[in-house]
Amino acid sequence: MVSITTMAQSKQTETEYDFWVGEWEATWKKADGTIQKGANRIEKTLDGKVLQEHFSDPNTGFKGTSISVFNPRTQTWHQAWADNQGGYFNFVGETIGNKKVFKTLPVEKDGKTIIQRMVFYNITDKTMTWDWEASQDGGETWKLNWQIEYSKK
Numbered sequence: 001m002v003s004i005t006t007m008a009q010s011k012q013t014e015t016e017y018d019f020w021v022g023e024w025e026a027t028w029k030k031a032d033g034t035i036q037k038g039a040n041r042i043e044k045t046l047d048g049k050v051l052q053e054h055f056s057d058p059n060t061g062f063k064g065t066s067i068s069v070f071n072p073r074t075q076t077w078h079q080a081w082a083d084n085q086g087g088y089f090n091f092v093g094e095t096i097g098n099k100k101v102f103k104t105l106p107v108e109k110d111g112k113t114i115i116q117r118m119v120f121y122n123i124t125d126k127t128m129t130w131d132w133e134a135s136q137d138g139g140e141t142w143k144l145n146w147q148i149e150y151s152k153k
Contacts, residue, residue, distance in 0.1 A: 011075040012095055017051055017068060019100075019123050023153040026055070026130075028146065038062075040150070055083075068093075068102075077102070089116065098123070106138055113138035126152045 026038040038057040045052045053066040064083035071078060077093030079102045091102035103117030115135045122129040132146040 012070065012077050012093055013075070014070045014072065016070070016077060016093065016095065017100060017120075019125075019128070020051065020053075020120070024150045025153055026148045026150055028148045039153075053081075091118070103139075112136040115139050117142070 020042045021044055022042060024040040024042070026040050028036050028038075030036050036057065036059055038055065038059075040056075041054045043052055043054075044050070049069065051066075051068040053064070053068070055064040055066075056062070062083065062085065064081060064087070066079050066081040068077055068079040070076075079089075079091040079093065081087070081089040081091070089104055091104055094101045094103070098121060100120040100123070101117055104115055107114045113136070115138065117133050117135075119131040119133060120128055121131075128150045130148045130150060131144055133142040133144055135142050
């Protein structure tokens with residue numbers, strides 16, 4: 001079993017994900033190549049200690065929310081995601097170079113070690129890129145499943 005502390009590449013800070021706070025327009029390509037747009041609002045709550053996300057895709061009715069919190073003892077971020085399709089994920093944060101990452105703990109299934117992750121990068125004051133990736137070999141290789149370009153409203 002992999003512990004949470006062994007997964008982190010570097011210590012994180014309490015302000016690590018402040019770039020994410022705000023109103024965002026989300027744009028992505030569907031599998032058929034058509035452009036899709038949604039919205040994501042991230043706010044600080046609970047005395048500024050928790051980030052709460054509100055994602056929506058008006059074209060499909062998909063909605064999701066997350067709460068992200070910094071653990072000062074371990075200097076690590078944690079996120080819980082839930083959506084209106086019954087999806088739930090528990091993530092641990094890490095920083096790899098200029099990339100901010102939330103990833104699941106490894107799960108063994110059919111002889112494979114499955115990890116899923118969100119990667120935030122190309123971060124500016126007004127834009128960023130978000131990737132949803134999956135690994136079936138314990139994080140040795142990653143497959144891009146979904147990419148969203150974010151721009152601040």
